[in-house]
Amino acid sequence: MLGLSLPENRVGILGALENDSLIVRMAGAGWKVTNLGAILLAKRLTDFPSLSRKALRVIRYDGVDRLKTTKEQVGGRGYASGFEGLIDYVSAFFPANEAIGVALRTTTPLYPPLAIRELIANALIHQDFAITGSGPIVEVFDDRVEISNPGSPIVDPARLIDTPPKSRNEGLAALMRRMGICEERGSGWDKVAFEVEFHQLPAPEVLTTSDTTRVTLLSPRPLGSMTPDERARAVYLHACLNQVSRKDTTNSSIRQRFGIEEKNKSIASRLIKQALDRGLVVAYDKNAGPRNRRYIPFWAAGFSEPVR
16 A cells, blocks of 8 residues: 555564554564554454444435435444545445436436545544544435544634644554545645535535534535525635635636626626625725626635634
8 A cells, every 4th residue: 555565574564564653562572553553454443442433434314314324334444454445335325417428328426536535534534533432424315425523623614725734643644645545735625625616516514513523515506506605605615725726716716616607797796795794705906896806715814714
């Protein structure tokens, strides 16, 4: 997984594992597998009682509530050794869009695979292992996917795109980065935002409590079916993504984001106003005409929270 040549002998293999803190030498003789080694590479997490509840659970519900469960599975392998199989398994729970062309039938995922991958990786890496009795979970409904992990985020949820990368589990994050599963550059949310915009989905919703972080990815829906809060959140996410990419957020970029025709630019203006009213974005150049006016997220204007 690291792309390295296998050491020539047992001593070299044990030394490589020890260097990455996956095993530690016992007093006298023998070795012990560390929690880091187990959570990443276990063939059966149930062999490690203190970590067995940290296996990822995947639940598929019938409908839009939790009244009826149609399928449930608990991951058995470590996060690194089982990640690709885990993503494939989770993806099989999602509904898909099917289109029939002239001669072929094509199926496309309802949710962007890259966004799902990044959100699950984030949930695994940024969970609080000190919270016992709960672990990461993916819940699939007919109209959304909810990805939860124990622990509140260590950065402001409204600043996930622009905040420098931080992790409460640095050893875990570093090894998963070296294994190509995640990145430590803080670009995971940038990718999620880009995929959401490219597929014109509602913006993800992040809800936090003292001991849980939940990210909800909503299924595709027409602009007219989005709530005002969902529209404002999408405008804000668009402005954040543009800000870190050194691009302008304008009426034109909002039209492109939502697939609005130019003749309906007044619709884009109303979407911007909804975000302005909630203090999520501010006008960068208030003296410019409406057609040329640019908008930036509240934090780019020096505010620590939305400007009410």
